[in-house]
Amino acid sequence: MRKTWFTLVGVLAFFALPASASGNADAGEVVFARCEACHVVRTPAGELLAGRAARNGPNLFAVVGRPVGAQEGFRYSSALKALAATGAVWDAEALVSFVQDPIGHVRASLGDDGARSTMAYRVQNETAARDVLAYLEKLANGS
Ligand code: HEC
Secondary structure, X not given: OHHHHHHXXXXXXXXXXXXHOOOOHHHHXXXXXXXXXXXXXXXXXXXXXXXXXXXXXXXXXXXXXXXXXXXXXXXXXXXXXXXXXXXXXXXXXXXXXXXXXXXXHHHHHHOOOOOOOOOOOOOOOHHHHHHHXXXXXXXXXXX
């Protein structure tokens, strides 16, 4: 019984670990086609790495590890500004949560049930979230 239990835990850990690491950048490029309706990925030097000309969302260049609400001149919601004021940084876990449920993420992070992010899009599941983040990281790393 004990042995079966350990085997089961081992098998679960084996499948759980890769899922909690970063996603698949190629699959993420496909997911990003949806983000392009509102976002671009543009380097500080002005080179367009992904997207076209959409400006209703902030530039997502190097967003993984970037402070929340950091694009100069972009009109963020008061919820994202409040989150930025706490010193929050977009680490992978925060992004995985935000892109699946922007309003739920700001409410939980701020402890404010009235908070609203103006991002009106959700990725379908955690895999899609991790994949799109892997794609954004790949673009930021220039590979
Ligand atoms: C319909 C338009 C729209 C789509 C589609 C969209 N977003 Fe957004 N996104 C926004 C807006 C608007 C904001 C600013 C939200 C706010 O101020 O509350 C935002 C903010 C963000 C932020 C926070 C950036 C920062 O500077 O703090 C991230 C990360 C993000 N979006 C990722 C994504 C990803 C990844 C996708 C695709 C899976 C996506 N968005 C699709 C409109 C969109």
